[in-house]
Amino acid sequence: MGTNAAPETKAVTVHAKGSSQRKTAALKLLRQPFLVLAIIFIFALLAIFIIFPLFKIGRLSLTDDKGVFTLEGVKEIFSNRSYWQTFWNSIKLGLIVACISTFVGYIFAYATTRVKMPGGGFFKSMATLPIISPPFILSLSMIFLFGRQGLITKGLLHIEDFDVYGLPSLILVQSVSFFPVAYLTLTGILESIDSSVEDAALNLGASRWHIFRTVTLPLSVPGIASSFLLVFIQSLEDFSNPAVIAGRYTTLAVEAYRLITGMYDTRGGSILAIMLLVPTLIAFLLQKYWLNGKSFVTVTGKPAQQRKKTSDPHIVWPFFVICLLISLFIILLYGTVFIGAFVKTWGINYHLTLDHFRYVFSLGWDSLRNSIVLSTLATPITGILGMVIAYLVVRKKFPGRRVMEFTSMLTSAIPGTVLGIGYILAFNQKPFLFTGTAFILIMAFTFRNMPVGIESGTSTLMQIDKSIEEASTSLGAGSGSTFLKITLPLLKQAFFSGLVYSFVRSMTAVSSIIFLVSPRWNVATTRIFSLFEISKYSDAAAYSIIMIAVILVAISILNFLVLKGGGKKQQKEGKRA
């Protein structure tokens, strides 16, 4: 046992050292009041707007009307076969859509990164278009094409009672909506595989197919899994598409909404919300902690030599044809909605008219304006908060750093429906009485859309030499001014993408805010939803087209403000050469 004694005593002294070191670190932190305040402020925000609502949902699910702990509500839901059916419906849909989207996304990603084919740029934009598109638009298109008055079903094929509502339509619409997620994830992975690895295989005499099978595909497996999980989460939390096109195929997000707004069963809705939260949370944790460690991709800092794309016609043409067909289908879907916005009554009267646009600018104007105002307010808050959190998490040492990172990224795993229910439960009484206000909507936008900014901010920060910030510190700048003068300008690109994402997602949000809107603060997306319910499809189409226009204009304004005008010179002290 004598051998054991030595390391033990050593451990004790080291411990003592560790605690004194920690004490010094804490003391130092206190000398930077701005930093301490920022950390406390962010923890408070995360606690109030993420943890507290989740806690409220959990508590409501597990208590009765008097607030006593009980599993009755859970038992009731679990013994009800139709809710189980709903659960499996959601999971099944998620798995199918994740497979299709990942597969299509891989084809596009491989084609644009490895194959030299005409129209590469066009295919790229086709594969990202659905990201900025408003919700409902693809479902709307399906109804225009395959509905009772559908152009294809009734107009071309003369089928009288074709039922467009149901699982197949839902799969199709979600696959088109979410394959961009897969495409972007997989492009990132495929681009970061060092081209010399594939060149080495080619040099050793392997054929393209052999290289793909033995090198490219295995190296992209973590990316495939990652994109699968991300699409799975998106599909599960999707509210807008199943709400209008699923027919009798029930899903969790929609059922929770129906229970709460239709049957005033908030507890039942909460329990469904938790059933929705569990699988998305598992997928999120798998993606973040399991897959992140598995990536083979080596970041070498600078891109190596340009990848030589293949121009073998046996490879180029199949890819070209597949990508073209899919792109044409996407164009067909969007084009249909575009035309639909300009015709009198789809399926009956195809005369061109501007009536629907007139409607949007008169009766529908308020909610559109609300959407723009709220998104405009939420966007800078989301963007700056995201950058601050990324900065603190990557660059600063403080107790609870990992907790901050995890909590702030958590909302990317929390379905909008869950967040929305959490917010109505959490903020309906003092001191947090925000129900029906613009504030609650802005907070919902902010905390739901923050993770993308944080993620891009984090990865950019990791690439910025830490000594640049240390230089600022050693020149006398505190944490706050270093962040504002040095870090934030260097994060411009990440900041920009965070802002764009935030604005687009705020404009197009449905699932979270459908619980939070009020007559005073109604927004465009909920207005479109209600137009669906009264079958005013062309008005909905006009709305969607205008929203796309607003989003495109907003992106170019942001582009101008952040990337071009951002370098606006401050007044300099009589600077002359």
Next chain:
Amino acid sequence: MSTNEAGETSFRAFSRRSSNVTLKNITKVFASLDTKKEITVVSNVNLEIAEGEMVTLLGPSGCGKTTTLRMIAGFEDPSAGEILIGGLPMTTVPPNKRGISLVFQSYALFPHLDIWDNVAYGLRVQKLPKAEVAERTRKAIELMQLQGMEHRFPAQVSGGQQQRIALARAIVIEPRVLLFDEPLSNLDAKLREHMRDELRSLQKRLGITSLYVTHDQSEAMAISDRVVIMNEGVIMQIGTPREIYEKPSCRFVANFIGKANFIPCSVVAYENEQAIVSVNGKTMRLPEPGSRRPPVGTQANLCVRPEGIRLSREETILGGKVTRATYYGSHVEYEIEVNGLSIVTEQNEAKESELFHIGESAWIKLQPELIRLLD
């Protein structure tokens, strides 16, 4: 610095506070990646840098010199020990309040600011009046001969100019202490030598207390008042460049600074300051054996620099065969094999007739006053 210089810029006011740097028993322990083990990077370092002095930390990579520098700057906290600047403990002083400028190896220029804004940055942080910021920035830019490129961005100037900008930015705030983290390692050899001399004269002129970290021994010799040799987190020797070269305290230092030959001997006796040793069975008297005193009767080594050895064709106490002769222009370097030991020597004779050839036998003539005794 006397107080009657009132009315000078804030530099004077700032540095009137004393700026000597003291490291007391500084130790830094890092948790290793598997968190089970701890790695001691800096171990019990004591060092005093006087006001206006230029001290260099010199050592191989991984010896803890950069960590020591970063602890002084405040970017790392010592695991134990204390750092004082001007007699005041720095333990709880954040890095931006220490009055220290750091010149980074990568320069760490702000890529989104032009040269003027880079240099003015630290002054603006202090919220100085605009006129003063302009005046001092202009002076620093002139001092570093950067006039005319104020509006260029760091990516648009050469490496040497980037180096000057980093230096201008560091000195413009007139810090109490200036730290250099291998600042010249990204420059090519010619420019490095030039900048090295310029840096030294600038430091002397401004009289800023400075600590310079490098792994290049010639750089350390050229610019320092004193050199601190570190290895594996421990200080091996502190001294002026001359002391370090001529009186290395151990084998590591002798080897790290310049070339050194080690010839086995046994210690016979000490007489006053002199040592009597036996080499190859013959006794020899060393007038300045150095501070190391291996016990009488033990095996030890004579440490002698290549220029402390003369080659001769007449018999001496050690003889061998020439195995290599390299012509360097100013001198010829020979490698002689003596009893299985390889000895390097430099000879200045350029006369053809006095040259030794490979395979020829040669005798080694030691100059006793240049020999140090080491373990």
